[in-house]
Amino acid sequence: MFTRLYLHIPFCRRKCPYCAFVSQESASADLDGYAETLLAEMGLAAQAFRAERPLASVYFGGGTPSLLDPSHIARILERASDLFGLGQGAEITLEANPGTVDQKRLAAFRSAGVNRLSLGVQSFADPMLAALGRIHSAAEAGEAFRAARTAGFDNIGIDLIHALPGQTLPLWRTELEQALALGPEHLSVYGLTVEEGTPFAARYTDDSPLLPDEDLAAAMFEEADDLLTAAGYEHYEIANYALPGRRSDHNSGYWRRDGYLGLGCGAHSFLRRGYGVRFGNPADLEAYAGAIAQGRLPHGETQSLTRQDALAEFMFLGLRMADGIEEETFRQEFGVGLEETFGREVSKLAALGLLETDGGRIRLTRRGMLLSNQVFARFLP
Ligand code: SF4
The missing domain is CATH 1.10.10.920 (Arc Repressor Mutant, subunit A)
Structure with a gap:
């Protein structure tokens, strides 16, 4: 039914105004309690669904999974290994916000079993980072990358966003060059989408003169394609580039319709049964944790695909x-x-x-x- 495991960590230091992901500010978050809830949910799910042992990949996404303590990650991976088995060389990714990590924490994540880091840099220009409401500067993003290398990560991805308010083509080119200078194994390059219900949606209408128009956004996409492929990266998915052999195995599984089990508040699952079955956990933290505390999986409606x-x-x-x-x-x-x-x-x-x-x-x-x-x-x- 599934070969991949996704864990959603719905906390961030500060909510970015463009973000529509399930996440809330972490100041009063009970991270120990949340990790326990994830472990309990994994136990319930193991009774309800059959994994095709062993798992090929585990992905900690969010939110900001790097807010968890490395000991939480270690316990979750141990439990996943006990319940489902972890394949030799299974890809284990942690999304990390550069403003939440230093070399010591990164080394502890590596020791806990994480072997791939996805750094949410988003931009290498401080004015763009300010517009995005990020908690880190461009210099701090570079420092986090170098700290990850020193901590032993040999598989690091960087996320960037283009078509940002006020961004020009020359500025975007400089940002790509700065990313390349770090030598990441993987780059994800997304165009900004203004999501309904976010502060950005109130700030920027579709035809806002502050946002790059369609032609400029297309030129930015092509610029990334030209620069990154010339530097030896394979443009292997619309928004993703990798050095040979370094494609994201977990995300490639999504595009191939591999089954995955999603755990955590707001997480979604896809099981290979019939033509496929999809279901999701509530985005409301209390509803999610309350159900687990009562010993039941908090799935909403199950959609059986035709x-x-x-x-x-x-x-x-x-x-x-x-x-x-x-x-x-x-x-x-x-x-x-x-x-x-x-x-x-x-x-x-x-x-x-x-x-x-x-x-x-x-x-x-x-x-x-x-x-x-x-x-x-x-x-x-
Ligand atoms: S850090 Fe990422 S998940 Fe958290 S609010 Fe910002 S964009 Fe959203």
């Missing part, structure tokens, strides 16, 4: 990857050919220059990556 849902998901998740979709894999999953199922849509999108077919594979072109939402909409039921 064949049509699964076909669409297979297409729009698989096409996110630069390797695209293999026609043979499609046939193995669904027992029919891709051509007879989506031939008309694929031909139309190829004629528009958004998709290309090659040696039994279908993939997005660079223009298709830029306009990916328009492509994915064509496969929806």
